[in-house]
Amino acid sequence: MKALLKQVTAIAALLVTGAGTATATGAPVWRDCYDGLSCTGIEVPADWDHPDGGATVTVPLLRIPARERKLGTLLVNPGGPAQSIPLFAVPGFRDQFTDLAARFDVVVFDPRGLDVTCPAPAPAPLPGPLTESAYDAYAAANAKFAADCTAAAGAARGHLGAGQVARDLDAIRTRLGESRLNYFGSSYGTVYGQEYAARFGARVGRMYLDSVLDHTRPDPAAWARAGAVTAEHNLFRLASWCAADAGCALHGRDVIAVWDRLLATPSAGLVVAWAAARIGNDRSRPELAAGLAAAEAGDTSAMTPRPAPPDARLARSALCADFPAPDGFPAAKRVEAELRAAAPRLGWAVHPWRVSGHCAGLPRTGLNPPAGLPPMPRVLVANGEDDPLTPAEHGRRVAAQLHGRYLTAAGGHALYLRGNACVRGHVHRWLWDGERPPAGTRCGSAD
Structure with missing residues (x-):
């Protein structure tokens, strides 16, 4: 897709x-x-x-x-x-x-308005763990994106x-x-x-x-917790698959121990972001295992982010009308902490738009919050x-x-x-x- x-x-x-x-x-x-x-x-x-x-x-x-x-x-x-x-x-x-x-x-x-193309792309999603400076910069960029798109959005705005x-x-x-x-x-x-x-x-x-x-x-932490726990469970399912399948690049090794060692390296953020994007698809298991094996050997080249196509559409604005994120950096950081407590190895970082600053800076108009x-x-x-x-x-x-x-x-x-x-x-x-x-x-x- x-x-x-x-x-x-x-x-x-x-x-x-x-x-x-x-x-x-x-x-x-x-x-x-x-x-x-x-x-x-x-x-x-x-x-x-x-x-x-x-x-x-x-x-x-x-x-x-x-x-x-x-x-x-x-x-x-x-x-x-x-x-x-x-x-x-x-x-x-x-x-x-x-x-x-x-x-x-x-x-x-x-859905209405999603054919609108804004003059400039929206800022790239924030990775975790969140920092206040990154959150504030993102909110400012998001606000500029929304303001610059006012004319293009026309009657659909809000x-x-x-x-x-x-x-x-x-x-x-x-x-x-x-x-x-x-x-x-x-x-x-x-x-x-x-x-x-x-x-x-x-x-x-x-x-x-x-x-x-x-x-x-309506509670963002309660809402996001199930997805975080599922992602964490999928990491253990990857380990079980590797134990049973000789084609796994980590077959015969303790996959969770490999993961934990990678989390203690300077490349931890890169590894987590790369794995988080793949852990929901079982067809990605061979790629996941091979990437983790290479990373433990010191080669993270497969994990280097590739340029994404610019996102100049209003999909984020539509999502944020229905699922407004935590209001402000302290609230977002509290949600991140709750998810890290529930799914500390990987799940907390999967789909960070759920709880991060994804909606920060966007106008709080036309909201349709969960009920x-x-x-x-x-x-x-x-x-x-x-x-x-x-x-x-x-x-x-x-x-x-x-x-x-x-x-x-x-x-x-x-x-x-x-x-x-x-x-x-x-x-x-x-x-x-x-x-x-x-x-x-x-x-x-x-x-």
């Missing part, structure tokens, strides 16, 4: 070519795009809290037509928050959605949170002529699904949330047990509040889109026939 996202900038212009735009009250006018698919955009109020203000934003849509016995429309968001529609120009990307289109018109939406997006989804439902919303959300798309369930639960047909990011727990969910049982939820980005505890917590069915699954992130056949089978039976997996069902890993 990361490799695909790097191609967005080069191909994003294809999204507009041949795409129609519906008026604020009209039905969508579809145009051909991406070799046999259809694209459009619908105009919605920029601020649903003041819809008569006149300003609007456009929500891009892409449609994959149903192949047989159409059941209606399934609205899909693959996550991010980011643009996903331009990725349909990448060969193979659409294959992830082919089975869903067996019975539904699959309509993929890109209106990027899931509370606005959920109302966009209901407008899409209405304009597609659907009495109920059938919804598939993966990763950040589950935040939009939770918000829709909270606001419009009576209008949900069937919903599937994959790799849930819990939007119900509890009312019952809305027409939902199936699945999270990977080994996923530190969206840990299983997040999915179980959301499913329990909604009174939905939770599907336990081994593996990592984005279970359906990454091809877990067991998960996909249950999802199809749920979305097509309303058949829930029996309580306690567990799917194995797709790896």
